[in-house]
Amino acid sequence: xxxxPLFLAIRADLVRDSTKLPFWREMGEHLIFPQIFPERxxxxxxxxxxxxxSALSIALVSLAAAQAGTPATxxxxxxxxxxxxxxxxxxxxxxxxAHVNAPLPDIPRMPGDGDGAYKTGHYQxxxxxxxxxxxxxxxxxxxxFQQLFHGDGQEERIYFETGANANGPLAYxxxxxxxxxxxxxxxxxxxxxxxxxxxxxxxAIWNWANTYMLITDPKNPSVGYFxxxxxxxxxxxxxxxxxxxxxxxxxxxxxxxHRWGNGKGIYNYQAEADKILRGMRHHPVLTxxxxxxxxxxxxxxxxxxxxxxxPNNRARExxxxxxxxxxxxxxxxxxxxxxxxxxxxxxxxMIRFVPNVGDGFTDASYHLPAxxxxxxxxxxxxxxxxxxxxADVSREMFIRVTGPRTGLTPDRxxxxxTQMVGxxxxxxxxxxDSWRSVSNWSVDYSWWKxxxxxxxxxxxxxxxxxxxxxxxFADRYTLDGKPLSTRHSTGMVATTAVGSLAATxxxxxxxxxxxxxxxxxxxxxxxxxxxxxxxxxxxxxxxxFRIIMPGSAR
Numbered sequence: 001x002x003x004x005p006l007f008l009a010i011r012a013d014l015v016r017d018s019t020k021l022p023f024w025r026e027m028g029e030h031l032i033f034p035q036i037f038p039e040r041x042x043x044x045x046x047x048x049x050x051x052x053x054s055a056l057s058i059a060l061v062s063l064a065a066a067q068a069g070t071p072a073t074x075x076x077x078x079x080x081x082x083x084x085x086x087x088x089x090x091x092x093x094x095x096x097x098a099h100v101n102a103p104l105p106d107i108p109r110m111p112g113d114g115d116g117a118y119k120t121g122h123y124q125x126x127x128x129x130x131x132x133x134x135x136x137x138x139x140x141x142x143x144x145f146q147q148l149f150h151g152d153g154q155e156e157r158i159y160f161e162t163g164a165n166a167n168g169p170l171a172y173x174x175x176x177x178x179x180x181x182x183x184x185x186x187x188x189x190x191x192x193x194x195x196x197x198x199x200x201x202x203x204a205i206w207n208w209a210n211t212y213m214l215i216t217d218p219k220n221p222s223v224g225y226f227x228x229x230x231x232x233x234x235x236x237x238x239x240x241x242x243x244x245x246x247x248x249x250x251x252x253x254x255x256x257x258h259r260w261g262n263g264k265g266i267y268n269y270q271a272e273a274d275k276i277l278r279g280m281r282h283h284p285v286l287t288x289x290x291x292x293x294x295x296x297x298x299x300x301x302x303x304x305x306x307x308x309x310x311p312n313n314r315a316r317e318x319x320x321x322x323x324x325x326x327x328x329x330x331x332x333x334x335x336x337x338x339x340x341x342x343x344x345x346x347x348x349x350m351i352r353f354v355p356n357v358g359d360g361f362t363d364a365s366y367h368l369p370a371x372x373x374x375x376x377x378x379x380x381x382x383x384x385x386x387x388x389x390x391a392d393v394s395r396e397m398f399i400r401v402t403g404p405r406t407g408l409t410p411d412r413x414x415x416x417x418t419q420m421v422g423x424x425x426x427x428x429x430x431x432x433d434s435w436r437s438v439s440n441w442s443v444d445y446s447w448w449k450x451x452x453x454x455x456x457x458x459x460x461x462x463x464x465x466x467x468x469x470x471x472x473f474a475d476r477y478t479l480d481g482k483p484l485s486t487r488h489s490t491g492m493v494a495t496t497a498v499g500s501l502a503a504t505x506x507x508x509x510x511x512x513x514x515x516x517x518x519x520x521x522x523x524x525x526x527x528x529x530x531x532x533x534x535x536x537x538x539x540x541x542x543x544x545f546r547i548i549m550p551g552s553a554r
Contacts, residue, residue: 099418101415101416102418107393109389110451114373114448114449117546124543125542126500127517130514130517137538141538141544144531145535147521158528159189159205165211170208171208172208173189180237181208182228183213183228183242183249184248185532190248190252190256194252195255196539197259207266215239217295219292219293220292221292222241224279236301238301240338240354243280243366247280249273250280250371254269255547257550281342281344281386283341285357286339286341290337290338291333302332307328338356339357344386353366361414362397362412363411363412364434367437367440368444369394370440373447376391394444398437398440399453399456399457400417402460402461405481406430406481407438407461407462407463408430409434410429410434429478432476438498438499443545445458455504458500459508461499462496462500462508465496470512473492474487489530491533492533493516494519497515498540501540522534
């Protein structure tokens with residue numbers, strides 16, 4: 001998606017009235033996707049960049065006026081001049097050069113099976129080491145599952161069954177606060193279900209994903225992928241994918257094949273996993289003109305002119321009304337062109353943030369080397385060497401992109417492992433996606449124990465957050481440790497506790513485990529992300545999130 005129209009529109013508004021800069025920054029901070037825009041990925045980057053460019057434009061205008069000896073007006077434009085203008089004019093906006101990713105550096109290879117749980121079959125029960133029995137851990141996990149999957153529909157549950165079709169029951173996992181179903185949550189729900197041997201829930205979620213999320217319209221260039229966000233009635237909020245959902249779909253399907261054996265159609269789990277994994281690397285490069293459809297018989301998806309109805313947006317509306325403002329109204333979007341390709345960058349052996357051709361960056365929290373090692377053994381034969389190297393690349397990337405003092409990963413970074421920097425020179429911060437990174441590298445260490453650098457990273461992030469206050473640390477930071485929020489989130493506590501799978505045993509790692517153990521199951525409006533991360537983290541820390549090996553089917 002081209003950013004230029006957004007740059008120009010925001011800049012023009014700010015040039016007319018520079019006092020609107022706080023409003024636009026507020027928009028960029030609080031209009032969280034998909035409440036506002038379906039194409040959250042490239043547009044989010046464009047929006048934030050546009051704000052920086054616009055602020056820079058105002059500053060350049062003011063500087064030009066000062067050099068000419070005349071003050072700038074409130075709108076940022078210089079008043080009519082009678083004096084001779086400055087000899088050297090300063091341009092209003094000079095777009096910086098786009099980042100060009102450097103080639104992949106030499107990456108240390110880590111062949112073999114390592115010394116972790118894959119080889120030994122031993123999964124560490126960190127709670128038992130604190131004096132909690134395995135039976136106590138299992139009871140807490142079952143309680144969390146029952147609450148999140150079958151609890152009160154208003155305050156507790158995120159799993160909802162919606163009838164049946166020819167393939168059987170249908171169910172979705174909802175982000176309650178945003179009032180949608182996402183491939184992220186659907187795939188997490190499937191992973192939890194297969195690990196806990198809940199076949200009905202697994203099959204119902206997978207059936208809903210195939211029925212509503214799978215893109216089958218050949219005119220949509222994302223055909224074969226899953227739309228990342230849908231209304232809970234099965235109508236779209238987006239017509240393109242997010243790779244983190246596909247990754248967990250694949251891994252949960254392989255585990256299902258090993259636990260329950262393969263059935264027919266969409267329940268031939270092995271075949272479905274192979275198909276998705278093959279598509280992630282070999283999806284053809286396709287270009288189409290939107291608006292797009294999910295299925296050939298659907299109407300084209302036209303984004304509404306208002307934010308989606310949701311608890312989050314209602315809360316935001318109340319805040320704006322208290323300030324004498326209102327939620328924005330959006331202009332109808334005309335035809336647009338997208339080019340979609342594979343979900344991996346072939347030359348850098350990395351998962352992409354989105355499969356849109358031209359977006360040259362990734363998200364550290366999407367990197368799952370523990371899974372890639374299994375795909376290098378179980379996936380399509382022609383792709384196994386790729387995934388083996390991708391695991392090693394991810395391990396190296398974690399080390400290179402984390403804050404050297406904090407262990408915090410950015411929400412996005414370039415394929416060459418350099419930081420993505422905004423037009424104002426600010427690196428991409430640690431934010432909501434980033435919570436997952438510590439869990440990703442720590443599970444990799446637990447399962448494979450190949451990279452001692454993961455011990456260093458877990459020690460570093462736990463030490464930093466413990467220093468911030470284990471019961472109060474913020475949920476967003478700059479990479480050097482400046483808090484960007486005042487909220488303390490259960491999901492981030494949970495994933496940081498998983499860091500104890502790799503961290504050096506001691507008071508700090510134990511403190512995080514006790515903090516997780518004593519944290520109640522999330523409930524209320526924000527229970528979706530916090531709840532799923534909480535439950536999976538409880539399973540990891542108790543040794544109940546395991547590799548389900550071939551031959552395990554009963």
